[in-house]
Amino acid sequence: MSLVDHAANVRRNAHAPYSNFQVGAALTSVEGNLHVGCNVENVAYPEGTCAEAGAIAAMIASGDKRIAEIAVIADSPAPVPPCGGCRQKLAEFADGDVRVTLATTDGARLQTTVAELLPGAFDAGYMERT
Ligand code: THU
Numbered sequence: 001m002s003l004v005d006h007a008a009n010v011r012r013n014a015h016a017p018y019s020n021f022q023v024g025a026a027l028t029s030v031e032g033n034l035h036v037g038c039n040v041e042n043v044a045y046p047e048g049t050c051a052e053a054g055a056i057a058a059m060i061a062s063g064d065k066r067i068a069e070i071a072v073i074a075d076s077p078a079p080v081p082p083c084g085g086c087r088q089k090l091a092e093f094a095d096g097d098v099r100v101t102l103a104t105t106d107g108a109r110l111q112t113t114v115a116e117l118l119p120g121a122f123d124a125g126y127m128e129r130t
Contacts, residue, residue: 018046025051029064
């Protein structure tokens with residue numbers, strides 16, 4: 001099964017009663033494991049947590065450290081761009097050349113990379129003098 005297929009499967013578990021917009025994400029870690037996440041909203045913070053953040057949290061909780069590849073899927077007219085916060089999280093746990101596949105449930109695919117999603121990313125190198 002492809003990474004997009006795994007993302008589509010976990011998307012069915014999304015808890016999105018406020019936006020009614022279900023998102024699934026699946027990643028393989030450099031350590032060789034699959035981790036999945038869906039968006040989880042709540043009444044106080046209706047934007048909730050994103051699918052990408054869920055997959056990253058699952059990866060870190062499992063003990064894996066780095067993303068090798070990630071796919072995200074939603075039922076949108078065009079492949080959904082990850083939000084700003086998720087771009088920073090991707091940059092934290094993936095090298096710039098890591099492939100990101102953005103997908104729609106009706107078959108559209110957009111291939112990009114972590115560096116393309118967050119050009120000029122702030123990273124620890126900028127804190128070298130502290
Ligand atoms: N969402 C994601 O999970 N990932 C994205 O890349 C875009 C947005 C979620 C957050 C919220 O639950 C809903 O989609 C609407 O913003």
